[in-house]
Amino acid sequence: MSVKRLEGKVAVITGSGRKAGLGEAIAKKLASEGCKIVLSDIGRARDAATVAEHVGEVPEMEQIAADIRALGAAVTIWPCDVRVPAEVEALADHACKTFGALDIWVNNAGIGYIMKPLLDVSEADWDAVLDVNLKGCFLGLQAAARRMIEAGKGGRIVNIASQAAKSGFPHAQAYTASKHGLVGLARSAAVELGPHGITVNNVCPNHVTTGLGAWQNEYFSKVVGAANVEAYLKAMADRIPLRRPGLPEDTANAVAWLCSEEARYITAESMNVSGGEEPH
16 A cells, blocks of 8 residues: 555645646645645636636636545635735635645646737736736745744645746746746745745746647747647657656656655755756
């Protein structure tokens, strides 16, 4: 019988309301390791930056929750717009009230679908991406840390950054800036939270063909002038030492390890999960 490394822990995963997304994979992996899961996503389209095509709505969140319950894990859902401090605080409160604790917080919610040439990026585009990808992580980190400090048992905070936290990409100025920002956020927060036994780390995957990833494949295959998506993906695989793009479970496995006791002395790091494509 396999040992569940996170038995009894309570984990919140933002941006976990889309089928075949990184958030779903992370939630299922943590559930398999014994966690009680709080699934969270924005729940519905709210403005021009959060259209239904790209966000996790409540019915989809409920489907994922049902899948996790079928694995034998406890799970609840809670819609949350990570741009709104009161909603993030309510999400943290929901975890504590429902399961009696908050041990793990994964900042996974992000916007990766506002991509434009540099000179076409509007102030609204910039603000939308930074509000979710960077401010949203900051608010989640704050909310989690408050409750972890009060409980006095330590904790794990993991931000899902990107290869774009280390390298620049065309048509992704706001996205790249937001992910680079997470490197500084984790380094600074880790210094302050370390004395409380709370670790703060980033996971930096390269391209993963989730639902969002499929949209990116279509978009960037045109940007680089590839004959088709298949040719674009082949060129991508050819430049990765392990000869394939990332899979959702690659990122999920890294998160689970960072949340385990095996990683108790790891903090302030931005861990590449890129098959060797991102070496620094």
